Amino acid sequence: MITLSKLAKIFHTKDGDVRAVDDIDLTIDKGEIFGVIGYSGAGKSTLIRMLNMLEAPTSGEVDVAGRPMHSLSKGKLREARQEIGMIFQHFNLLWSRTVAENIAFPLEIKGVSKQDQKKRVDELIQLVGLDGRGGSYPSQLSGGQKQRVGIARALANDPKVLLCDEATSALDPKTTDSILDLLVDINAKLGLTIVLITHEMHVIRKICHRVAVMEAGKIVEQGDVLDIFRRPKQAMTKEFVKQVTEPEETEEALNHLLDREGIGHVLQLTFVGGDTQRPLITDVVRKFDVDISILQGKISQTQHGSYGSLFVSMNGESATVQQAVAYIREQEVEVEVIHGG
Incomplete structure (x- = not known):
């Protein structure tokens, strides 16, 4: 055209x-x-x-x-x-x-x-x-x-x-x-x-x-x-x-949380399409000896499907956390370690 x-x-x-x-x-x-x-x-x-x-x-x-x-x-x-x-x-x-x-x-x-x-x-x-x-x-x-x-x-x-x-x-x-x-x-x-x-x-x-x-x-x-x-x-x-994925207030809240002791590893997970409907956090907790706290989450719609961004804190032994992160990536979910990596 x-x-x-x-x-x-x-x-x-x-x-x-x-x-x-x-x-x-x-x-x-x-x-x-x-x-x-x-x-x-x-x-x-x-x-x-x-x-x-x-x-x-x-x-x-x-x-x-x-x-x-x-x-x-x-x-x-x-x-x-x-x-x-x-x-x-x-x-x-x-x-x-x-x-x-x-x-x-x-x-x-x-x-x-x-x-x-x-x-x-x-x-x-x-x-x-x-x-x-x-x-x-x-x-x-x-x-x-x-x-x-x-x-x-x-x-x-x-x-x-x-x-x-x-x-x-x-x-x-x-x-x-x-x-x-x-x-x-x-x-x-x-x-x-x-x-x-x-x-x-x-x-x-x-x-x-x-x-x-x-x-x-x-x-x-x-x-x-x-x-x-x-x-x-x-x-x-x-x-x-x-x-869209990280409004200014989200960034300010995360910066505040990172100053706290015991925050652990802070991860940003990015879900696309059908991935936004999956119980991924539940799967990770069941498979690995880690504790996960959800800090911030948002799902947006595009013309071609949904897009989700989730910030979580993950606590556990360093090797176990690494295994959990590797597992998440195997599920074709993008992972960025923001803190503690």
């Missing part, structure tokens, strides 16, 4: 050249939700804007739905952009227009008849959960409702691809989850390919099938979300995974 080849973008400034996107190769499959995560300045916003040529690449190729976006004429590019919807962090709504008029705007530009406009707008209002709000103005809506208008407007021309540029960054956590649920629903109902950029691993964890991690203009790691959670390789990726 989307193929990027040797894609690069260099900005020329008075302080010198800035390579915002650096020689990226990437393939995004039809119908998947693909996430690009990185901190501010990583190049992710520039990357997503090159998918619809809002930002022209310095070099490289962009192919979207069989169209070479980088080499299209202005007329052909306008035509191609009708198959690529985009939603933004700050909504970009027309404040003097009602909800229905905002959604209809792309259809007006395309020259769709008033009758067909109304039919399509009514369908989209229902799809995004804004029944009864068609006559409201943006100033009368909550942040989540505004973003729903933005999503409906982006879908007006029945695009094949939806680009989301930090679409939930301006929203509170509860509203963010409702918008993410809507995007998953749209992906399932319409078979739409969705590409989103974010700096929040919670967003990736909740809805993406695959993810690319960007740093300094490059993709440093990519893969299935569950695999990235299970075995992050790069330091940047580990930082992002830690956002």
Whole structure:
């Protein structure tokens, strides 16, 4: 569906050249939700804007739905952009227009008849959960409702691809989850390919099938979300995974516990998929002469299954503890010895 080849973008400034996107190769499959995560300045916003040529690449190729976006004429590019919807962090709504008029705007530009406009707008209002709000103005809506208008407007021309540029960054956590649920629903109902950029691993964890991690203009790691959670390789990726698996309060609590005498060996166990349902701790206690105390645990859901992280304290003879740790690893559960190893 989307193929990027040797894609690069260099900005020329008075302080010198800035390579915002650096020689990226990437393939995004039809119908998947693909996430690009990185901190501010990583190049992710520039990357997503090159998918619809809002930002022209310095070099490289962009192919979207069989169209070479980088080499299209202005007329052909306008035509191609009708198959690529985009939603933004700050909504970009027309404040003097009602909800229905905002959604209809792309259809007006395309020259769709008033009758067909109304039919399509009514369908989209229902799809995004804004029944009864068609006559409201943006100033009368909550942040989540505004973003729903933005999503409906982006879908007006029945695009094949939806680009989301930090679409939930301006929203509170509860509203963010409702918008993410809507995007998953749209992906399932319409078979739409969705590409989103974010700096929040919670967003990736909740809805993406695959993810690319960007740093300094490059993709440093990519893969299935569950695999990235299970075995992050790069330091940047580990930082992002830690956002979900080890919240700040967990780290503070563990640091406090490590100061206590007799804490023993502190282990982090990582479970993936069906492993999260297994009575592993019970098995270990029955097989080995060790005592285990659960310090902290969390299970999260991804699009491809569940992911669990469990912190435990294990006390016993050193050799027995090592045998127990080896047994846990034999069960294909990731083990990291945080303390006492």
